[in-house]
Amino acid sequence: MSPQANPNFLPPQAPAGVKWHQIDFATSNPQLPEYKNLFAVVIDNALTPEECNELIRLAEASTLTPESPTPVWERAMINVGNGKQALATDTRNCSRIIYDSFELAEKLLNRLMPILREAGIDRLENRPLVTGLAGRNKTYGLTRLNERLRFLKYEGGEYFKPHWDANYTTPDRKEKSYYTVHLYLNGDGEQDLRELKREQKRLEMGGGDANLDLAGKLLGGATSFMPRYEETERHLRVFPKAGSILVFQQNNLLHGGDSVFRGRKYTMRTDIMYQQL
Known part of the structure; x- marks a missing residue:
């Protein structure tokens, strides 16, 4: 079932408070000089909370059938190569809705395009740190956002262990992704790190279940x-905030989704696609 969005939903004009900043890994807190030449930006207030809620509604509506009138969130899989996926909850433990929509992908790109141009990633010229060595002395132009929108829901201690995002190549081999677009659909931004560490320690010491209050304010x-995988102290955290978007290069940036200790976390991710010019 393909739900219909209001034609006026997600106009190109961003909300008045939209702003963005590039993460400087060399001077961030904590510092990650290993990533000093790698690219990530945070765009705040890219969408309104109402737009975020409507995206969740559209995703859930896409799962409805006459036989199943309630939304269906399936367990998220991981890529295992050769286009295949497998369930591996020790690595990725959350639920997912895959919603293919060229229309929503185009609307979201129209909203983001001025910022992507400002950030200098609408055109990639000789950027082997982003494209890999195969992209040396080559130029790529941004074509679109991947229409495969992956909506994710985390609750009850769920997580996504550290990983690198894979580049996606279209079946005709003409387009390839080099950046991930990660849209936070709920959350209030910065969290109390002391409360976060207390809750983490409580669970590590066998202090009961995580996330007994699913309706509570998001924590984690x-x-x-x-x-690196074994690094436990130097974690540069971007906390979920409704309407904020994290855009980062897929090559060489190790990252994970921290456990959710209270409430639910809703996100949507897609990819920025490019074609060689």
């Missing part, structure tokens, strides 16, 4: 960049 669920 940050996207964390770290220099």
Whole structure:
């Protein structure tokens, strides 16, 4: 079932408070000098809370059938190569709705395009740190956002362990993704790190279940960049905030989705696609 969005939904004009900043990994807190030449930006207030809620509604509506009148969130899988996926909850533990929509992908790109131009990623010229060595001395132009919109829901201690995002190549081999677009659909931004660490320690010491209050204010669920798997201290956290978007290069940036200790976390991710010029 393909739900219909209001034609006026997600106009190109961003909300009045939209602003963005590039993460400087060399001077961030904590510092990650290993990533000093790698690219990530945070766009605040890119969407309104009402637009975020409507995206969740559209995703859930896409799962409805006459036989199943309630939304269906399936368990998220991981890529295992050769276009195949597998369930591996020790690595990725959350639920997902895959919603293919060229229309929504285009509307979202129209909203983001002025910022992507300002950030200098609408055109990639000789950027092997982003494209890999195969992209040396080559130029790529941004074509679109991947129409495969992946909506994710985390609750009850769910997480996504550290990983790198894979580049997606279209079946005709003409387009390839180089950046991830990660849209936070709920959350209030910065969280109390002391409360976060207390809750983490309580669970590590066997203090009961995580996330007994699913309706509570979101605690946990940050996207964390770290220099290596075994690193436990230097995690640069981007906390979910409704309407904010994290855009980062897929090559070489290790990151994970922190456990959710209270409430629910809703996100949507897609990819920025490019074609060689």
